[in-house]
Amino acid sequence: MSEHVFKLPDLGEGTVEAEIVEWHVKPGDTVREGDTVVDVMTDKANIEVPAPVSGTVLRTTGEPGDTVPVGSELMAFELAGSPTKAAVPKARPASEAASTGPVTPVPEPTPPTAPPVATAPPVPAPEPAPTAASVDAQDVAPPRSGEPVRTSPAVRRRAKEAGVDLVGVTGSGPRGRILMRDLDAHLSGAPVHAAVRPQGVGEIDEVKIIGVRRLIANRLQAAKQQIPHFAYVEQVDVTALESLRRHLNENRTGSGLTYLPFIGLALIRALGRFPQCNAHFDAERGVLKQYRRVHLGVATQTPDGLKVPVVHNADSRSLWQLSEDIRRVTTAARDNTATREEMSGSTITITSLGRLGGIASTPIINAPETAVIGVNKAVDTPVVVDGQVTVRLMMNLSSSFDHRFVDGHDAASLIQAVKVYLEEPATLFIDGL
Secondary structure: OOEEEEEOOOOOOOOOEEEEEEEOOOOOOEEOOOOEEEEEEOOOOEEEEEOOOOEEEEEEEOOOOOEEEOOOEEEEEEEOOOOOOOOOOOOEOHHHHHHHOOOOOOOOOOOOOOOOOOOOOOOOOOOOOOOHHHOOHHHHOOOOOOOOOOEOHHHHHHHHHHOOOHHHOOOOOHHHOEOHHHHHHHHHOOOOOOOOOOOOOOOOOOOOOOHHHHHHHHHHHHHHHHOOEEEEEEEEEOHHHHHHHHHHHHOOOOOOOOHHHHHHHHHHHHHOOOHHHOEEEEOOOOEEEEOOOOOEEEOEEEOOEEEOOEEOOHHHOOHHHHHHHHHHHHHHHHHOOOOOHHHOOOOEEEEEOHHHOOOOOOOOOOOOEOEEEEEEEEEEEEEEEOOEEEEEEEEEEEEEEEOOOOOHHHHHHHHHHHHHHHHOHHHHHOOOO
């Protein structure tokens, strides 16, 4: 037998390990060189790993949620044309593979004089079909109209090649996620069965935290533990801004302007006076890196959790260009089509809950940045103007700052400068202000 051991390759940007997100093959499957065999996740991006050779999968290392170090065994193949093994080995835990290190081929023993009688490989028993009580109808229902399709990039690519609209495919994964087996069943016309949910204790459902959700959890925990946050909330009168926004949208075809590009433009204009807020803290070197360009992160809710796609060099964009770029990167983040560059490198982040924005919030800083600007919803509010009570459209900006590098006075001054731009939106388009 000619065995090829495939080790997790160097995925770039100093990555030393990756988390297994989803296997697309199992022991016994035949693959061609270039086929996607597994999705892995680094701290930068979700990556599809292709097969380096053609052959039969002998074993895989680890389950979804396990972490595999770069250079350790990921899987092994029997090369095409090699004799078939009597049995297919089972997958090994990632911890075992990581501890054993590189695999050393063992010399095959000298064959006996009389060849042994060949035995057929054992036939695995069919998996029992889940009962009606074990299947949640919500988990196997196709996505409703307007909802994003939950699936992996490999499934999207295969569906595109097959001319299949994933909206009509029933997903059996968590929250209706479409797995490769679901697409196969759709193409063959076979019924789809959802995987039986793990049984908890009593009325408790146990959910393994893996992939994007675990990455989000680890980053937020580290940010709160390592960064001394302080919050600053200011009320902004956006009545004039809303009038301008409506006017611009009425005289232009295509996607309309939201508040975000205006707020982004106001923030960009104000940051020139507060470089410590457009910065990264390099803890290992003890250096605050203040950026001259603004790479604007836009916190985006996706089916996989909160992501922060980035508009690079946002300070060089016009209002309409910034609006289009925000729409482009947030859509890519939701569809899992964003590039690694589009998902990294932000220097300051805007986060908004849109219509769910509430009155105030305390956003968590997107480390290693030093500031985050939170946008709450705009509501008609009775306020006093020139001694008279009148109704104005008011919005709160709820922001958090790293108090190690941003003093309270500077934080307040930054938000006040943003407020002036938003309350007098014409000033956004006047140079020198």
